[in-house]
Amino acid sequence: MRFQAPKGTRDFYPQDCALRNYLVDAWRRVSIRNGFEQVDGPIFESLDLYKAKSGEGIVSELFHFEDRGERHLAIRPEFTPTLARMAAQQANALPRPIKWFCVPNLCRAEKPQRGRLREFWQWNVDILGSDQPVADAECIFTAVDLLAELGLTPQHVRIKISHRQTVRHILAKLGVPDDKMLDAFDLLDRRDKMEESDFKQAAQKLGLDEYRVLRFQETCRRKYPAGDLEHMKRSIGMNEHLADLEALDRQLRAFNIAPWCEYDLGIVRGLAYYTGTVFEIHETSGALRAMAGGGRYDQLVEIFGGPPTPAVGLGMGDVVIADVLRDKELLPENVLPRPDVFVIALTDKAGEQMTGIAADLRRKGVHARFSYKATRNLGKLLKDADTARARYALILDDKLAQGQAGLKDLAAGTQMDVALAEVAGRIK
């Protein structure tokens, strides 16, 4: 019988898994130094949890099933509902602000395509319990810290920031009536996938005359540099209703990340859920999907039965960021752990002691390997040590009787006799 990995999922052989670890370890390291604490939840949740956040429409995008108790369950397609549930459950016991990160595997029952798979890993960073723009900025800074950690620069990537309330005011000023506001957001959200003529037609349906359709289009297509809101204010001709963005802009300067960011009022991030700041991270050419997205969601914890809890967060999947790093040649070539030492036995007597000597080194924290082959040929075994990318070879021969072995530095090519008891210390 022959089996394959299910459609849209991946097998991680050692090289693939090492690359995933390279990314996940960077996510963890950066999260921790930014003061976030790791959490996790179940791989599946009650189906109702996802319906409560996203409506009935979500069901077709989920892998869902019933357990023997006829509970309706679904594999998590995102972590935020779990996070909001956990925060709601322990709301009174948790110190504010709550700063959590996690690295869950998530599943979506959608058609696999470039940048989108049915199972993926996602880094989540969230700050709950603060409505201050410093929290929004700290999330964005943490993303920038991660991008820089992986070797990316403002030349490679762009953080595109918008604000739901600001855009609402701009749209109102343009003449979009309240009852068409959601349609207008929807149009903004889909703008990049539409032909210009279709866009104009849809904009007219919002009740805008030709001039205002052009203004609308310009507003949602132009970008404004972060770190100085004056450009944007002049362009949109609006000075009020910008307090949040002004405070955020100050914080982007304070965190010293304005050069990574720009304001892009066309960023919407879907219709539900977000209440204020929204942002996406894109590769500068714009050829790929968003590498990450996030924003402020001040009502979700409350929806799940918790007290009013302002919140802001971001999610970054493992697929697009890896594509970008690969394109920019920033993925390290070989991230498999290197053995410290490869133990080689040149006599049968030494062969009997080989596993014990390797075992002793391992107990002392040394990454030690040995060959499963019966050969006593030094050249062949040194070649195996080299293939394994070992730093040292420990060569066991008749000198073992005196408690000695040869320690060969495989990069330098030098070799010396060392007492067995001192090998671990020498290698470290």
Added chain:
Amino acid sequence: MRFQAPKGTRDFYPQDCALRNYLVDAWRRVSIRNGFEQVDGPIFESLDLYKAKSGEGIVSELFHFEDRGERHLAIRPEFTPTLARMAAQQANALPRPIKWFCVPNLCRAEKPQRGRLREFWQWNVDILGSDQPVADAECIFTAVDLLAELGLTPQHVRIKISHRQTVRHILAKLGVPDDKMLDAFDLLDRRDKMEESDFKQAAQKLGLDEYRVLRFQETCRRKYPAGDLEHMKRSIGMNEHLADLEALDRQLRAFNIAPWCEYDLGIVRGLAYYTGTVFEIHETSGALRAMAGGGRYDQLVEIFGGPPTPAVGLGMGDVVIADVLRDKELLPENVLPRPDVFVIALTDKAGEQMTGIAADLRRKGVHARFSYKATRNLGKLLKDADTARARYALILDDKLAQGQAGLKDLAAGTQMDVALAEVAGRIK
């Protein structure tokens, strides 16, 4: 609306997640130094994959579902089928022996009880492509290395080892006919859950007379020390068919782990799948479930379409080992990452620079936190630093104008003025 984690699953709040990381990090560290490379596979597989290994009976123990293409899928209840599938797919490209480890989350649709949950994490260690007992011993050594790494000793835990073929010969010698052999294994497997009278009755049904029933019972209840097979040979009155166990025994001595091990011919590990050595790790009192189990499965890769590939491996879940460590008071008290420094602003002017200074430290790899509170009260903020278990407080005041700040060692209570540019270096 109020939601809870589904039955049998866990929420990992920061302390819980840090404990899981403590365990998972130890699994990874020990695997790597023992020369294993990490792999992973999809969270769900084709339902047929599990049926192929375990038969139709497995389906009721799985969370299974259909995707929109009407493919039958199931969340993985164990990793071995995925491992065997991956090894079969790449059999010719992989260097032998294949030494893989992984740390997947797994789900079983069974009734939650002490030591058994519906979702858990499991450490897997496997060596494929070698039929030598050194591979069996290396798997067992790796488990011992992990147990020792976590502070356990042979006083706390026992590796119980048996061998399918040896037991088969013993049973044959006792008079169990070939067509009753599976029933006899089944009886061995269930022996600890049976009343003595039920056990005897079942043994008689195998065709054994009263004397042989007693011998059978004795054989499967007695334990024999590892490191010297003579005890067992004398007791079972058999000298042949022990070549595998003799070679394994030599390796247990070579790896210096015989004091952790004993032979227990009552260990079966279920009816299917295993072909030679089998073993379980138990807490010495025997009060808890097995902490880990494994053995040799020489036919599985072939079942999944690969070439003949002898294999041996083990699995250890996160639940029972954590229970044992907790019972023995070996779980560290607080494994949450400690902040290197807590940045404190004593003036509003310093407050404006606080996030930028913290950001700069983070970019340099320093775990830096700051308070979201508006207060400028040194005592209150030092208390927050203390609650966060920070090693240092960095106190920003008017000296910032000269590029200086106060660096307070929170354990020693000492404080000195430091140039901002030198803070990261000082802390590291």
